[in-house]
Amino acid sequence: MFNKRIKIKELLLQQAGQQGIVVMGWVRTFRNNQFIALNDGSTNANLQIVASLGEFNDELLKRITTSAALKVTGELVESQGRGQPVELKATEIQILGDSDAEKYPLQPKKHSLEFLRGIAHLRFRTNTFGSIFRIRHSLAFAVHQFFHEKGFLYMHTPIITATDAEGAGEMFRVTTLPFDNPPREESGAINFKEDFFGRSTNLTVSGQLEGELGATALGEIYTFGPTFRAENSNTTRHLAEFWMIEPEMAFHDLEDNMNLAESFIKYIIRFAMENNMEDLKFLDQRLSEEEKLLPADKRSEMGLIDKLKFVVDNNFERITYTEAIDILLNSSAYKKKKFQYEVKWGIDMQSEHERYLVEKHFKKPVIVTNYPKDIKAFYMRQNDDGKTVAAMDILAPGIGEIVGGSQREERLDKLVTRMKDMHIAEDELWWYLDTRKFGTVPHAGFGLGFERMVLFVTGMTNIRDVIAFPRTPKSADF
Numbered sequence: 001m002f003n004k005r006i007k008i009k010e011l012l013l014q015q016a017g018q019q020g021i022v023v024m025g026w027v028r029t030f031r032n033n034q035f036i037a038l039n040d041g042s043t044n045a046n047l048q049i050v051a052s053l054g055e056f057n058d059e060l061l062k063r064i065t066t067s068a069a070l071k072v073t074g075e076l077v078e079s080q081g082r083g084q085p086v087e088l089k090a091t092e093i094q095i096l097g098d099s100d101a102e103k104y105p106l107q108p109k110k111h112s113l114e115f116l117r118g119i120a121h122l123r124f125r126t127n128t129f130g131s132i133f134r135i136r137h138s139l140a141f142a143v144h145q146f147f148h149e150k151g152f153l154y155m156h157t158p159i160i161t162a163t164d165a166e167g168a169g170e171m172f173r174v175t176t177l178p179f180d181n182p183p184r185e186e187s188g189a190i191n192f193k194e195d196f197f198g199r200s201t202n203l204t205v206s207g208q209l210e211g212e213l214g215a216t217a218l219g220e221i222y223t224f225g226p227t228f229r230a231e232n233s234n235t236t237r238h239l240a241e242f243w244m245i246e247p248e249m250a251f252h253d254l255e256d257n258m259n260l261a262e263s264f265i266k267y268i269i270r271f272a273m274e275n276n277m278e279d280l281k282f283l284d285q286r287l288s289e290e291e292k293l294l295p296a297d298k299r300s301e302m303g304l305i306d307k308l309k310f311v312v313d314n315n316f317e318r319i320t321y322t323e324a325i326d327i328l329l330n331s332s333a334y335k336k337k338k339f340q341y342e343v344k345w346g347i348d349m350q351s352e353h354e355r356y357l358v359e360k361h362f363k364k365p366v367i368v369t370n371y372p373k374d375i376k377a378f379y380m381r382q383n384d385d386g387k388t389v390a391a392m393d394i395l396a397p398g399i400g401e402i403v404g405g406s407q408r409e410e411r412l413d414k415l416v417t418r419m420k421d422m423h424i425a426e427d428e429l430w431w432y433l434d435t436r437k438f439g440t441v442p443h444a445g446f447g448l449g450f451e452r453m454v455l456f457v458t459g460m461t462n463i464r465d466v467i468a469f470p471r472t473p474k475s476a477d478f
């Protein structure tokens with residue numbers, strides 16, 4: 001058996017005095033031909049390993065270079081130096097993998113996030129990305145725990161689908177037809193009957209419609225999977241491939257939906273605070289150093305951990321879309337013409353508007369409800385005013401929209417009329433409409449963009465830095 005190692009995170013909590021301890025990891029630094037800082041990914045804290053002078057031959061010592069992989073056996077002793085309570089006095093050092101220090105792209109100094117994006121295959125080996133990916137894991141785990149505790153079923157909705165759930169036409173096509181010479185119908189149109197699935201298909205933009213099928217029988221379900229959008233948005237908040245969590249609940253109205261979303265967000269933040277405090281402290285520190293370089297008015301008012309505590313301990317603000325527009329119209333920012341985009345009832349709020357509401361006006365997360373029907377998807381429940389739908393978006397400080405959801409239109413006639421108005425083919429969605437024919441019920445759900453949530457919890461500012469290998473316009477490396 002090879003894997004007899006103890007993880008460094010665990011070892012650092014143990015008492016000195018034990019013999020025959022085995023650790024494995026990658027060298028961060030090697031000082032004075034004697035002190036190795038070893039990291040194994042379990043924590044940012046490196047284990048100090050002492051290779052006492054004269055006990056190891058020069059050939060071996062020369063191979064202990066930055067990022068070389070080692071197996072070290074030794075005795076856990078009280079540390080002589082400052083910074084750590086214990087250290088490992090090596091009795092045996094084995095090089096598992098050499099690393100040419102001259103060619104290794106990560107030097108023990110500060111690299112820019114942009115540079116690190118170019119070497120995303122190696123950036124996990126930095127403290128910043130170690131922290132981010134441990135927190136990302138915790139948040140994902142907490143998502144499952146939250147819904148499991150509430151009796152929701154984890155439903156796997158298809159990745160390849162023939163529908164455009166959001167009706168926004170931002171889909172990546174999936175095909176095996178030759179693109180240089182596809183089979184054609186007499187009219188000249190591409191003949192998708194000859195395609196792999198016998199029809200035209202795409203990568204899913206959302207699992208919601210299938211989720212509704214599950215919820216209207218199983219009661220409460222959630223999805224957590226990759227979704228794909230071919231929107232050409234080259235921003236710090238958009239990915240072409242992102243992970244989304246979509247709960248869908250029978251017997252829920254809009255308010256139930258908001259209550260669930262708010263308690264869900266608080267739960268997963270709390271989980272990270274209980275399980276990842278060391279990494280959060282590291283990122284908090286990192287953020288405050290970054291922000292020292294910004295002009296005073298661009299800095300956050302709260303540190304990362306204070307912000308998370310504040311969000312967990314306070315109610316989200318709840319306002320209607322109409323109230324949100326009034327606030328914007330009465331703001332000094334509007335009066336001083338600080339907004340780049342127009343403000344009036346009916347607009348799809350731009351991120352500058354959302355951020356004003358959240359960061360300047362309320363200074364906390366805000367749930368905006370009852371949006372104009374013309375800027376929202378066909379499936380949202382129509383309100384009695386004839387103008388708005390039972391939609392809700394949650395806006396978070398520093399992020400903007402983090403959740404989008406709604407109560408669904410459960411009344412067949414209203415749904416069909418809306419689909420006609422929006423030119424959505426009924427025959428394509430016959431299966432969706434069936435749920436409204438056979439025991440329809442009030443139901444609701446939402447989608448949380450997982451990377452936006454990870455951004456919020458880690459305090460990072462670019463979505464490319466919270467997913468291992470980002471897919472964005474003109475970029476799909478690794």
Ligand code: 4AD
Binds near residue numbers: 205452
């Ligand atoms: O608001 P959206 O488009 O809503 C839906 O897809 C619904 N079907 C959800 C539902 O009700 N079940 O997307 C939901 C969330 C957004 O609030 C945002 O957090 C995230 O998904 N999101 C993106 N995240 C990263 N990159 C993108 N391109 C995103 N587009 C949406």
Ligand code: MG
Binds near residue numbers: 393401403404
């Ligand atoms: Mg949305």
